Amino acid sequence: MFNKDRWIEILEVLSSNVWRTVATAFGVGWGIFILIILLAAGQGLENGIRQDFNGVATNTMFMWTEMTSIPYEGLPEGRYFNFKLSDVDLLKRGVPELEIVSPRNSMGQSQGDNVIRGTETGNYRVYGDYPEIIKQNSIYVAKGRFINYNDMPKKRKVVVIGDGIRADLYEEDEEVLGTYLKINGINFMVIGTYKEKSDNGGGQNSERAIFMPFTTFSQAFNRADNVGWMAITARDGSSISELKDKILSVVKQSRKVHPNDERAIGYFDLYNQYQRVESLFGALKFIAYFVGILVLLSGIIGVSNIMLIVIKERTKEIGIRRALGEDPWSIRLQILMESIFLTIISGMVGIIFGALSIFGINKLLDSVGPVDMFLNPSVSVGVIISALTILIISGLLAGFIPANSAIKVRPIEALRTE
Amino acid sequence: MIKIENLHKSYKMGNNSLHVLKGINFSVEEGELVAIMGSSGSGKSTLLNILGMLDLLDEGSYTLDNVPIDNLTETKAANYRNKFLGFVFQSFNLINYKNAMENVALPLYYQRVGRKERQEKALKYLDQVGLKEWATHLPSELSGGQKQRVAIARAMAAEPKVLLADEPTGALDSKTSYEVMDLIQKINDDGNTILIVTHEPDIAEMCKRVVHLKDGVIIEDKKVEQVRAAQYVQ
Numbered sequence: 001m002f003n004k005d006r007w008i009e010i011l012e013v014l015s016s017n018v019w020r021t022v023a024t025a026f027g028v029g030w031g032i033f034i035l036i037i038l039l040a041a042g043q044g045l046e047n048g049i050r051q052d053f054n055g056v057a058t059n060t061m062f063m064w065t066e067m068t069s070i071p072y073e074g075l076p077e078g079r080y081f082n083f084k085l086s087d088v089d090l091l092k093r094g095v096p097e098l099e100i101v102s103p104r105n106s107m108g109q110s111q112g113d114n115v116i117r118g119t120e121t122g123n124y125r126v127y128g129d130y131p132e133i134i135k136q137n138s139i140y141v142a143k144g145r146f147i148n149y150n151d152m153p154k155k156r157k158v159v160v161i162g163d164g165i166r167a168d169l170y171e172e173d174e175e176v177l178g179t180y181l182k183i184n185g186i187n188f189m190v191i192g193t194y195k196e197k198s199d200n201g202g203g204q205n206s207e208r209a210i211f212m213p214f215t216t217f218s219q220a221f222n223r224a225d226n227v228g229w230m231a232i233t234a235r236d237g238s239s240i241s242e243l244k245d246k247i248l249s250v251v252k253q254s255r256k257v258h259p260n261d262e263r264a265i266g267y268f269d270l271y272n273q274y275q276r277v278e279s280l281f282g283a284l285k286f287i288a289y290f291v292g293i294l295v296l297l298s299g300i301i302g303v304s305n306i307m308l309i310v311i312k313e314r315t316k317e318i319g320i321r322r323a324l325g326e327d328p329w330s331i332r333l334q335i336l337m338e339s340i341f342l343t344i345i346s347g348m349v350g351i352i353f354g355a356l357s358i359f360g361i362n363k364l365l366d367s368v369g370p371v372d373m374f375l376n377p378s379v380s381v382g383v384i385i386s387a388l389t390i391l392i393i394s395g396l397l398a399g400f401i402p403a404n405s406a407i408k409v410r411p412i413e414a415l416r417t418e
Numbered sequence: 419m420i421k422i423e424n425l426h427k428s429y430k431m432g433n434n435s436l437h438v439l440k441g442i443n444f445s446v447e448e449g450e451l452v453a454i455m456g457s458s459g460s461g462k463s464t465l466l467n468i469l470g471m472l473d474l475l476d477e478g479s480y481t482l483d484n485v486p487i488d489n490l491t492e493t494k495a496a497n498y499r500n501k502f503l504g505f506v507f508q509s510f511n512l513i514n515y516k517n518a519m520e521n522v523a524l525p526l527y528y529q530r531v532g533r534k535e536r537q538e539k540a541l542k543y544l545d546q547v548g549l550k551e552w553a554t555h556l557p558s559e560l561s562g563g564q565k566q567r568v569a570i571a572r573a574m575a576a577e578p579k580v581l582l583a584d585e586p587t588g589a590l591d592s593k594t595s596y597e598v599m600d601l602i603q604k605i606n607d608d609g610n611t612i613l614i615v616t617h618e619p620d621i622a623e624m625c626k627r628v629v630h631l632k633d634g635v636i637i638e639d640k641k642v643e644q645v646r647a648a649q650y651v652q
Contacts, residue, residue, distance in 0.1 A: 016515060324524055325500020353569060415507070415511065
């Protein structure tokens with residue numbers, strides 16, 4: 001196979017009709033190009049969505065109250081109600097598989113600027129939270145500290161602000177820690193800033209929220225022991241989707257909601273969503289391979305066709321060679337190698353163009369800034385290797401029929417052709 | 419060298435079967451120069467094809483250099499052709515994208531002779547046919563006579579036991595025909611066994627033995643006084 005003369009011959013044959021060879025090669029190159037681009041786009045989408053999940057505890061559900069739809073224990077339907085702080089302890093005791101149960105309250109972002117610092121103002125979302133929330137969100141402390149359990153009983157008027165707020169309200173070189181922000185008319189001391197783990201998505205709102213101790217929030221904004229909603233994370237090894245019914249029945253009982261009332265409590269199962277997204281990635285990859293290979297197939301048929309034509313043209317030559325004593329297997333090998341060589345070279349060109357396009361797209365993405373749900377489209381070495389494997393197999397398939405038809409003609413008949 | 423006994427060959431043409439060779443008995447000694455003559459349809463080309471293992475016989479036996487030629491698979495036939503036989507065709511059958519030297523070197527390539535040795539040998543044989551200066555020319559740049567001489571050099575390059583020539587002068591004018599025959603005679607003088615199929619009596623006279631075929635049987639097999647082609651060549 002690593003025979004110089006054979007390679008010279010292959011090059012001679014393929015270069016004898018350059019345009020035809022290029023046109024044929026284009027089919028295969030195009031197929032591989034499409035395959036690579038599709039896979040890269042799928043990967044980009046996957047990267048983008050994964051980025052959004054980055055740092056988020058995915059084994060998590062959110063739960064909030066809605067209006068009851070079934071009367072229960074003397075209470076009418078159509079009743080609004082709130083979770084209470086005591087429900088958190090009930091849940092922790094009632095469902096031991098839960099790792100974190102975070103009660104949350106929030107305000108802001110509906111009516112005008114709510115945050116004032118000197119002459120700067122802004123409209124930001126304000127959360128009352130327990131310290132564990134940092135484990136459930138994709139944020140980290142950039143400066144200072146996060147709220148902690150010492151803040152809770154003392155109801156300290158302290159806040160942790162997003163780095164975006166710091167950029168809005170402060171000078172670039174200004175010290176943030178220890179300064180005060182007026183939120184809905186009440187002064188709070190800034191004890192830390194946070195940043196998001198993912199630098200993509202969110203845009204305007206990213207890193208623009210304020211966290212304060214849950215107890216402080218309740219007192220300052222008159223929420224008593226009401227809880228707006230809960231973020232609940234299960235321990236590793238148990239799935240929040242499976243614990244969901246148990247959680248709901250605990251709070252339904254404590255809030256006097258009919259056990260069959262499906263509408264009274266709203267929830268969002270992040271884990272379930274995440275699983276769905278995961279299977280979506282699988283489906284995307286499948287589609288990319290499916291479409292890519294189908295396009296490639298038409299290229300391969302093109303190669304096979306051209307090889308058949310080449311063989312038809314060379315029938316006489318093959319006859320001469322056999323009369324001179326060339327082994328039929330050698331002829332077969334020659335044609336297979338021509339076909340594989342043509343597919344691999346054109347496939348390589350397709351791969352190179354695909355890689356260049358991906359490079360260009362990445363450059364473009366960098367220059368226009370982050371795009372929602374799309375990040376760093378790329379193909380791995382594994383994909384390239386599997387593409388090459390597909391190419392070699394395709395080359396073999398494309399050459400197989402022509403190679404056989406080449407030696408099927410008896411030398412005497414081949415010599416008679418003009 | 420060649421021994422054929424009771425050779426039969428027929429071709430299927432639709433429902434009809436055409437009996438081309440009807441029991442040929444024929445042998446050739448080493449160093450002979452034999453002309454096989456006959457009108458078209460007499461079976462002379464079929465006989466040569468069977469001798470050249472390009473076609474299979476239906477019945478009878480064929481022995482070449484004491485090797486029985488039977489149960490031919492394509493691979494075995496290719497191997498025998500390469501080892502035992504050299505071919506010269508009416509239409510030269512050079513490979514048009516290879517130059518003269520590469521064409522001559524081709525049978526050596528199939529014998530897995532190294533590249534350098536191949537080129538040396540090819541040049542040597544091209545020199546013998548007087549075309550050394552034309553080694554790098556493509557067949558399209560050669561005249562008919564030159565092409566046939568390259569073809570003869572190619573046939574001789576593998577140092578075959580027998581040289582088979584199918585109408586080697588059929589596509590040439592009489593002057594070049596004599597030049598080619600002169601070359602063939604010289605090769606024969608060196609002791610090579612040569613079989614020529616022809617329908618031209620003057621070419622047949624330049625051989626040492628003439629075999630006449632008619633309707634698939636040998637009707638005449640005689641030794642002749644060889645006419646040297648050299649006298650017609652200046």
